[in-house]
Amino acid sequence: MQDLKTGSLLRQLRRERGWTQRQVAEQLGVSAQAVSKWERELGCPDVGLLSRLSEIFGVGADALLEGSLAPSAPDGGNMRRLRFYVCPDCGNILTSASGGQLSCCGRRLEPLEAVPADAGHAATVQEVETDWYVTFRHPMEKGHFIRFAACVAPDRLLLVRLYPEQGSEFRIPQLRGGAKLYLCCSRHGLFRAELP
Secondary structure: OOHHHHHHHHHHHHHHOOOOHHHHHHHHOOOHHHHHHHHOOOOOOOHHHHHHHHHHHOOOHHHHHHOOOOOOOOOOOOHHHOEEEEOOOOOOEEEEOOOOOOEEOOEEOOOOOEEEOOHHHOEEEEEEOOEEEEEEOOOOEOOEOEEEEEEEEOOEEEEEEOOOOOOOEEEEEOOOOOOEEEEEEOOOEEEEEOOO
């Protein structure tokens, strides 16, 4: 930990919330003098307090350790840069259209890299009324299944969560304007499939 940066960041975060040092101390179960000491850069919080500090201030423990909130460059969230993330612990599916750092279950997540669909992960797409009817031959067993399918257009995302022992088909509304289809295998990662 960098005492100078960490202390300054803690002071900044406390002031943003309009809290006193005593209020922060009460939430942490420490003395107000300890909070004052940290903010005056005369020491750092005990490592055991990092998760609670992270929780009450709504910032990652890594930001607290580094002593700064590295802001991302604003880009307005471009759907062409949409990234998919899957938590290895709970299976949550997260997306981001503008980068940043995502975490779940205490882990920093890395974006899935999409590759062209191979024969085992190919999908057949048919137009049915105003929907796309998507089928695939991939197994849908507990240990190996298509976790989700996503259709991404320039202005929207449609995500279909799939489950083991479910049928290997789904329907989604047709999206126009260069939409792309993605399938995420629970073992092999993210694949790009073709749309008509």
